[in-house]
Amino acid sequence: MNIIFFTHPSFLGHQSMPRYAQWLAWGMQERGHRIAQWTPKARFVSLPVPQALKKWMGYLDQYVLFPWQVRRRLKQVPTDTLFVFTDHALGPWVPLVKHRRHVVHCHDFLAQRSALGLIQENPTGWTGQIYQNFIWKGYARAQNFISISHQTQRDLHTLLERRPACSEVVYNGVKSQYRPGSTSEARQQWSQQLQRDLTSGYLLHVGGNQWYKNRMGLLELYTAWRNQSRQNLPLLCIGEAPNAELEAFHEQSPYRQDIYFLTQQSDADVVKAYQGATAFVFPSLAEGFGWPIAEAMAAGCPVITTQEAPMTEVAGGQAFLIPRQQAGTDWAQRAAGVLEAVVTLTPQERRQVIEQSLANAQRFNAERALDVMEEIYQQIVEKSVDYVTP
Known part of the structure; x- marks a missing residue:
């Protein structure tokens, strides 16, 4: 042709x-x-x-x-x-x-x-x-x-x-480079890059500052989770530098030392981030597809995302779902409960989640x-x- x-x-x-x-x-x-x-x-x-x-x-x-x-x-x-x-x-x-x-x-x-x-x-x-x-x-x-x-x-x-x-x-x-790897090696690499011990894990988000990516909601969810959890996993946000609104929230957060905004990361670094993450958190309000959901699953990372199409379409029943954020609700607290359930999975439960996620990711060859x-x-x-x- x-x-x-x-x-x-x-x-x-x-x-x-x-x-x-x-x-x-x-x-x-x-x-x-x-x-x-x-x-x-x-x-x-x-x-x-x-x-x-x-x-x-x-x-x-x-x-x-x-x-x-x-x-x-x-x-x-x-x-x-x-x-x-x-x-x-x-x-x-x-x-x-x-x-x-x-x-x-x-x-x-x-x-x-x-x-x-x-x-x-x-x-x-x-x-x-x-x-x-x-x-x-x-x-x-x-x-x-x-x-x-x-x-x-x-x-x-x-x-x-x-x-x-x-x-x-x-x-x-999804490109073939998005695949499972050594979790310990990935965490060690990011520990060196951030000069912080991440061997116990971390939460991950990949996305820009577009309104529908809901990065503000992400920070609100993380704050609500830290307020109610005994866990203290840091949050890595890969994508654009934070806008003024996000920066202001970050500066006022009691957990600001645990929130990292990472820009200009290579594809290889993003793959490593998926491989080492305890969970990938993607609370988008809307998407056309939701590429990071498929990438995270292909790399063997449990996914938390919004219970709305097309996120549910890509997740294929293998993600942990949270409601779409709405003003005037206890959304952050409810979503934080789902996040807590994911980070406290037993090793056997986590392996099963990853196996099912990998099977779902095969749809996106x-x-x-x-x-x-x-x-x-x-x-x-x-x-x-x-x-x-x-």
């Missing part, structure tokens, strides 16, 4: 989406397909303008200059080419190839649902609502979609108000996910008909 991947421009500073796009492109190239990646270049955004105007310069690069370039390049592209949008947020470009073979990958519709007022924790201003509607008008013109979870697929169908010609679910793949995607791509190419004027 000839495959062209539309990807986010590097000047946006995204992390997960470029990795996903590269994983797709590499996987298809390894399978013998001819691939290319099309993405806006930093033209206007590189101009020496005030910082307040940078966003608008980026819009010019993405939605004025880039579409013009795409229209010119399309004249040289074979008619049997498959155009792959690596994220539905690239929707404004979909109309450029709506009459060509195409497919849109969908990750989460949290921004779209927030703009419609469906998520109270994330209110959206009027400019954000306009922008999200602009995105919707684009991807709504597409006919073929691949979602990373059944929850994302349900959201897609609700937003489209129709069933598209092709709508498949392919779970994210990266190579198998790419194989399924390849089959879907091939079906779209074979069944679709281009309406291209000669």
Whole structure:
């Protein structure tokens, strides 16, 4: 197949989406397909303008200059080419190839649902609502979609108000490096890195500062657990540096010496963190998939997460579930009780939990996910008909 991947421009500073796009492109190239990646270049955004105007310069690069370039390049592209949008947020470009073979990958519709007022924790201003509607008008013109979870697929169908010609679910793949290892060696490595004895274990969280990751809730849960437990395991938070709100909470916490915010960690360090953790705590309010849940299970770490889809979908009945946090409730205390049950598992109980988690993680094999995607791509190419004027 000839495959062209539309990807986010590097000047946006995204992390997960470029990795996903590269994983797709590499996987298809390894399978013998001819691939290319099309993405806006930093033209206007590189101009020496005030910082307040940078966003608008980026819009010019993405939605004025880039579409013009795409229209010119399309004249040289074979008619049997498959155009792959690596994220539905690239929707404004979909109309450029709506009459060509195409497919849109969908990750989460949290921004779209927030703009419609469906998520109270994330209110959206009027400019954000306009922008999200602009995105919707684009991807709504597409006919073929691949979602990373059944929850994302349900959201897609609700937003489209129709069933598209092709709508498949392919779970994210977990890299082979996420696998069980020596717990003692992992804890020793992190003990050396943090200059603290972690041989008795620690709690782990992996995620950013996005509202739905609920890092504030994580700290509240940890505080409630420490207040009621005889255990004193530290908490390692791997991801972005804390924002001002998290930093303020951290500074006032009586357990601040036991809370570590760790940034710019390598994949190998993250794997070691999973392998050595007593438990992985992931109290997200919402997700498109919940990649860290699968990674933790694949590395042999018991998982505590929210009793909401798609977290439950990924957990596959093998995680310890806590309610979704709601204001004005005793959520932290209730969740702390679940955490206490996990950290006090007997060795035999813990082994059983890990064995079941590893079995569940087999559903998220990266190579198998790419194989399924390849089959879907091939079906779209074979069944679709281009309406291209000669």
